[in-house]
Amino acid sequence: MSDISEFITNLPKAELHLHIEGSLEPEMMFRLAHRNKINIPFRSVDEVRSAYNFTNLQDFLNIYYAGANVLIEEEDFRDLAVAYFDRAAQDGVTHAEIFFDPQTHTDRGIPFNVVINGLLAGMKEAEEKHSISSKLILCFLRHLDEEEAFKTFRTAEPWFDRIVGVGLDSSEVGHPPSKFARVFAAAGDAGLKRVAHAGEEGPPEYVQQALDILHIDRLDHGNRALENSELTTRLAREAMALTVCPLSNHKLRVVNDLCDHPVDRMLAHGLRATINSDDPAYFGGYIGDNYRAVAKGRNLSREACMTLARNSFLGSFLNDYETMAHLQKLDAFFHKHHEVDL
Template structure:
């Protein structure tokens, strides 16, 4: 995909990025060798060729399998630094990073190992690339709610490093209400709240209603199925609850990118943002997702800039950083 100069240079904020989903096949081989793990593939190209998933469950199989090479703090540091190096030339300025502790603790890797490696990369990325970042701890919805609660309690000593909590993995049969008590406790501990409401799954609109009215999230990850209920669209527009859409990943797990829904929701006053989700698996980082909207949606540069500003608005960045980011975007557009 050819990325236009405007898209490449536009200052960007990413709010829906799974750090485990940035594990490129080349790094997977490197970490496997370091940790003495034999992979069922001979080359990185074979790994990429195996990505034939066409729905969320088939993607998750490959996603969780890939994590088996992540064992040490250095592994998580290298994973995150590889992501930061990839997006620095795309002018990413701020990112709120999802991580899945249960995907690691369930296989014997401690939370401390995960978070100390990620934290070291965050500090170095800000020093080297000027990219600010924060961590969002996600619970896996296909595990028990009790395991999520135990993970929440285990995270409390690391609260200065964790901005909020989220909910991801297989949504089928795992509605938001299953985790209502966990998220209530997280709110009481001072964590900010978001949840995945994946595209085109059975009962999606009911789950969206639940996260708004029952859980009380500050934003919704994916969530474009909200168009099925105009009343809910109005609610989130009025409350400033944003959606973190991921156009390229949508094409892998649903019937299209949902770019037209992004345009429709923006016209209705919803703060929709663009993000890369799991870019190593779906084949596009933040700039490629902006370019996908530009090409498919045939939108103006001003529209793309509005999406970037939406991300600033619904981010959980400090007010001073938000003001700086808005200034950078406005100045860039003025000079473009």
């Protein structure tokens, strides 16, 4: 495992499923709470970590939203982004497409421009410091109604040139993709890419709705699509990227053990699966940890890890020229390691 662990660390890769609010480590939570004079329901970092014993998605979301309360000023969002990219750089990430949840903040009275300007500043710093390119995806909270999503959509219009797409996250069960058909259509008309969480806790039908009603360009999670053979074949035929999050799947009981994770079965079915960290501060690891955990659990080869990394660039929203440049670097890395092994 040590050899493949080092290989994974240095493997050039893109991250396509990362909630920036979910990278809020307990140490930063306490630091920002102190800086902004915010009371939080925890007495220590250890108490926060002990609270991360989730049994389902809703348990996680409850603490996730509580933690977000410490994010107040542009500087907070910038610091959050910078901290994430510092970690991503250590894991060989060369491109990231990160989610943010503006409703989590605007509902608390934090102006939209404070959130996005802080994040954009952090993204710019990451490119200058680590040469990591990045894009921003605005997510709608699916437990709120579509009119609330439209309000956020209209507020975001002045920044559409800085936002690559829209997504759909939060509580999946009971909130099907069809609930947001009109706002996703408006996003498509505005030239934005469309992604959605589907098939994590929700049924395969949610994946079908995301494809046929929301007309997504990328599927977030998608594990339960494997329960439907026709749907699996369709995803493979359409080369739909799946942003899979192994440690999140385990933490939220989507899989009981990483030895049972379906990522290699996805690859065997021809699915464009990728590995990502979801909410790394809450689920126990960043993207490298996710690669290593599932590589160990499923005994993945270097070639399989290479395929997952390749899929991450092919499934990104980079243009063809940018994608090819990343793939050339990836191929050069793999050939170098292959020659060393020979």
